[in-house]
Every structure is written in structure tokens, then in C-alpha cells.
Amino acid sequence: MENGEHDIHGYDYGKAGVPSSPVTLEELQHFKISAGFTDDTERYLRMAGVVLAPQAPAIVQKWRSGIIAGIPHLARHSRAVNGDPRPGYLAATNLRFVQWIEDTCLRTYDQSWLNYQHEIALRHTSLKKNQTDGVESTPFVPLHDAVAFVAVMNQTIRPYLATQGHSEAEVEAMHAAWCASLQLQVALWLRSYATLANPTPEL
Amino acid sequence: MENGEHDIHGYDYGKAGVPSSPVTLEELQHFKISAGFTDDTERYLRMAGVVLAPQAPAIVQKWRSGIIAGIPHLARHSRAVNGDPRPGYLAATNLRFVQWIEDTCLRTYDQSWLNYQHEIALRHTSLKKNQTDGVESTPFVPLHDAVAFVAVMNQTIRPYLATQGHSEAEVEAMHAAWCASLQLQVALWLRSYATLANPTPEL
Numbered sequence: 001m002e003n004g005e006h007d008i009h010g011y012d013y014g015k016a017g018v019p020s021s022p023v024t025l026e027e028l029q030h031f032k033i034s035a036g037f038t039d040d041t042e043r044y045l046r047m048a049g050v051v052l053a054p055q056a057p058a059i060v061q062k063w064r065s066g067i068i069a070g071i072p073h074l075a076r077h078s079r080a081v082n083g084d085p086r087p088g089y090l091a092a093t094n095l096r097f098v099q100w101i102e103d104t105c106l107r108t109y110d111q112s113w114l115n116y117q118h119e120i121a122l123r124h125t126s127l128k129k130n131q132t133d134g135v136e137s138t139p140f141v142p143l144h145d146a147v148a149f150v151a152v153m154n155q156t157i158r159p160y161l162a163t164q165g166h167s168e169a170e171v172e173a174m175h176a177a178w179c180a181s182l183q184l185q186v187a188l189w190l191r192s193y194a195t196l197a198n199p200t201p202e203l
Numbered sequence: 204m205e206n207g208e209h210d211i212h213g214y215d216y217g218k219a220g221v222p223s224s225p226v227t228l229e230e231l232q233h234f235k236i237s238a239g240f241t242d243d244t245e246r247y248l249r250m251a252g253v254v255l256a257p258q259a260p261a262i263v264q265k266w267r268s269g270i271i272a273g274i275p276h277l278a279r280h281s282r283a284v285n286g287d288p289r290p291g292y293l294a295a296t297n298l299r300f301v302q303w304i305e306d307t308c309l310r311t312y313d314q315s316w317l318n319y320q321h322e323i324a325l326r327h328t329s330l331k332k333n334q335t336d337g338v339e340s341t342p343f344v345p346l347h348d349a350v351a352f353v354a355v356m357n358q359t360i361r362p363y364l365a366t367q368g369h370s371e372a373e374v375e376a377m378h379a380a381w382c383a384s385l386q387l388q389v390a391l392w393l394r395s396y397a398t399l400a401n402p403t404p405e406l
């Protein structure tokens with residue numbers, strides 16, 4: 001969290017205005033157990049955070065400009081409704097996405113983290129998307145697309161974990177920890193999307 | 204599909220009574236793209252299927268008896284409402300779970316596959332759980348728990364992929380293909396759960 005998080009527009013981690021997660025800390029413990037998330041997972045996430053933090057801008061660049069930009073049904077969510085590019089919107093959310101990589105690896109998964117997971121999820125829904133940056137774009141990202149894209153994030157992050165000379169076993173353990181965190185986050189996002197007006201097409 | 208699928212009680216793949224998926228084949232193409240699921244993924248899934256098929260009973264044993272049985276909030280879904288074991292129920296669903304590993308790797312992802320994904324998802328919900336085996340148990344498996352548990356399945360299946368002397372790169376590619384398929388299936392399950400009466404606590 002050393003890189004000047006307070007300068008990131010719209011990055012509200014730990015701030016008072018962030019609504020409470022629908023998931024309690026006690027439920028989070030169950031979610032962690034379901035995902036096989038242990039103290040060891042946390043330890044390897046920390047190791048991954050040190051490896052990934054300096055590379056985070058490049059990773060987000062790869063995901064957003066290298067992959068999503070080439071997939072029309074995903075790229076449109078960072079564009080104007082008529083399909084025109086909105087580079088300012090993309091850049092602003094990229095910065096917060098970079099910070100999220102660090103947060104995923106280096107934060108304690110406490111009430112603030114839980115609440116901010118909910119906030120991030122809601123910023124993909126009709127309740128909050130576009131508001132932080134004051135743009136007009138698609139009203140929401142369908143959750144199934146975000147969930148499917150996690151497979152791509154998990155696969156493409158692996159080489160970045162192997163750049164700092166760790167043993168194959170350590171890279172493997174860091175990667176497993178990353179994947180466990182992302183699956184945990186997907187489970188939490190489900191609960192956030194489930195708070196929307198129903199029936200919702202956003203799943 | 205060589206192991207006598209027709210003898211498996213309640214295994215209804217491709218049968219007329221299976222309801223249609225809420226997801227169209229055209230949408231499935233988009234889901235695949237979101238998950239980075241390519242022809243290569245399919246090729247490595249086939250390779251994985253050959254490796255995993257003979258080990259599938261042991262894998263399911265590990266997941267169900269080795270891991271889930273030790274987690275009370277998951278184990279209860281295969282037990283009576285009062286917590287008594289229901290070994291017959293567990294054994295019957297284990298057989299179908301084994302077959303699912305093969306289907307995941309070796310089936311063509313066509314309309315029948317799509318429909319059966321929906322059926323499997325619904326068998327975790329209040330709409331269909333317990334009916335196939337005529338048991339009384341929990342009314343549903345919360346989707347967030349199943350989704351979180353995918354992290355455990357993905358991590359624990361890796362060693363089984365490495366037992367047949369494939370190169371590290373091949374094992375890696377088979378594993379990535381497996382993970383992409385599971386993330387695709389999670390995305391489909393979301394859509395199945397979203398067809399339930401709302402608001403649903405099952406997410």
C-alpha cells in the first residue's frame with residue numbers, strides 16, 4: 001500500500017462512505033474454509049504481493065488492453081454506449097485495478113476488506129457502475145462474464161509470479177494462493193449481485 | 204464414456220426429460236471467449252480426460268470423503284437433516300460425480316452438455332436436490348460454497364494430472380484447460396441459480 005493509494009481517484013478503501021458487506025466476518029470464515037484458504041494461503045499471498053506489486057501496472061495493461069480490448073462483448077463496458085473509446089474512464093479504473101492486485105495480496109481480509117469487495121462488485125452493477133468516474137457506458141457487467149474471465153486472469157498471471165527466481169514449488173504455491181483468493185472473491189461477488197433487485201439479468 | 208454410463212442411477216445425460224438450459228449455444232460461445240476457452244483448451248481437456256478417467260473414483264473419494272466430510276457446513280448436504288450419515292445417498296451421487304469428471308474432459312460442449320450442466324446445477328438447488336435419490340437432506344447447496352470449493356478442486360486435481368509422465372508444460376496446459384472449464388461451468392451455474400424464485404438465499 002506504499003504507492004500513494006490516496007492519490008487514486010475513486011479509491012475508497014476503508015472510507016466511511018463504503019456500505020457494509022452483506023457477508024459477515026463469521027460467514028467469511030466459512031467461505032475461506034470452502035475455498036481451502038488457510039494461513040499458508042495468506043503467507044503465499046504476501047509473497048506473491050511482493051512479486052506482483054511492481055508488475056501490477058503491466059499485468060492490468062495486459063488484461064485490459066491486451067485481452068479485454070479484443071473481445072467486443074467485454075470491451076464495451078469501458079466504452080461509451082455507442083462504442084466510442086473512453087480512454088479517461090479506462091485509465092481511471094486501471095489505476096484502481098492495479099491497486100486491487102496489491103490489496104488482494106497484501107491486505108488483511110477484515111471488515112474493511114469485506115466491505116470494499118462489496119463496493120467493487122457493486123461498481124460492476126447497475127447500482128454503481130459509471131458513477132465514480134461520471135461516465136455514460138453500459139449499465140452493468142454481467143457477473144457470468146466476470147466470473148468466466150477469472151480463468152484468464154488466473155492463467156495469465158502465472159508467468160509474472162515466476163520472474164523473481166522463486167522455486168517452482170513456491171511459484172506453484174503463490175499461484176494456488178492467488179487462485180484461492182480469486183475464487184473467494186467470486187463467492188463474495190455472488191452475494192453482492194444477489195442483493196440487487198430480482199429477478200436480475202446481471203448474473 | 205466407456206464405463207457403462209447407462210448403469211449409473213439418475214445419470215440422465217442426453218435424455219429427453221432433461222430441461223433446456225437457460226443459456227443458448229450462441230451465449231455459450233461468448234462465455235467460452237470470456238473464459239479464454241479455445242480449441243487448444245479442448246485438446247488439452249481430452250488429454251486430461253485420458254489421464255483422469257481411471258483415477259476419477261479416487262479423486263471424487265478425496266474431494267468428498269477426504270475433504271468435504273471434514274467440513275461440517277459442506278458435509279451436511281450429503282447427510283440427513285439431523286446430521287446422520289446417508290452413505291447410500293453419498294455413494295449414489297459419487298458415481299455421478301465420477302462420470303462428470305469424464306464428461307468435463309471428453310464430451311463435446313453442445314446442447315446436450317449445456318442442458319446437463321443446467322440439470323446438475325438444479326440438483327444443487329431447492330428445485331431438484333434430493334429427488335433423484337429420494338432422500339431427505341438439506342434443501343440446497345448455497346452457490347457461493349460450491350463456487351469457493353472449485354478452488355479446492357482445481358488445486359487438488361493437479362497431482363493426478365502429473366501421474367502419467369507428461370511434460371511439465373503439458374501438465375500445466377491440462378491444468379489450465381481444466382480450470383477454464385470449471386470457471387465456464389461456474390458461469391453457467393450462475394445462470395441456472397438465477398432462474399430460481401427471487402430473492403433467493405441460495406446464492
Ligand code: HEM
Pocket residue numbers: 010011068074075077078093096097100120123124128129130131132133141145146147149150182185237
Ligand atoms: C468480464 C470481465 C470484467 C469486465 C469487463 C470488467 C469491467 C470493469 C469496469 C467497466 C470497471 C469500471 C467500473 C465503474 O464504472 O466504476 C471495472 C472496475 C474494476 N474491476 Fe472489473 N471487470 C471485469 C472483471 C473483473 C474481475 C474478475 C475483477 C476482480 C476479481 C475486477 C476488478 C475490478 C476492479 C478492482 C475495478 C475498480 C473498481 C472501481 O471502479 O473502483 N473486474 N471493471
Ligand code: HEM
Pocket residue numbers: 034213214271277278280281296299300303323326327331332333334335336344348349350352353385388
Ligand atoms: C460446496 C461444494 C459442493 C457440495 C457440498 C456439493 C454437494 C452435492 C450434493 C449433495 C449432491 C447430490 C445432489 C442431489 O441430491 O441430487 C451433489 C451432486 C453433484 N455435484 Fe456437487 N456439491 C458441491 C460442489 C460441486 C461442484 C463445484 C461441482 C462441479 C462443478 C459439483 C458436481 C456435482 C455433480 C456432477 C453431482 C451429481 C449430480 C447429480 O446429482 O446427478 N458439485 N453435490
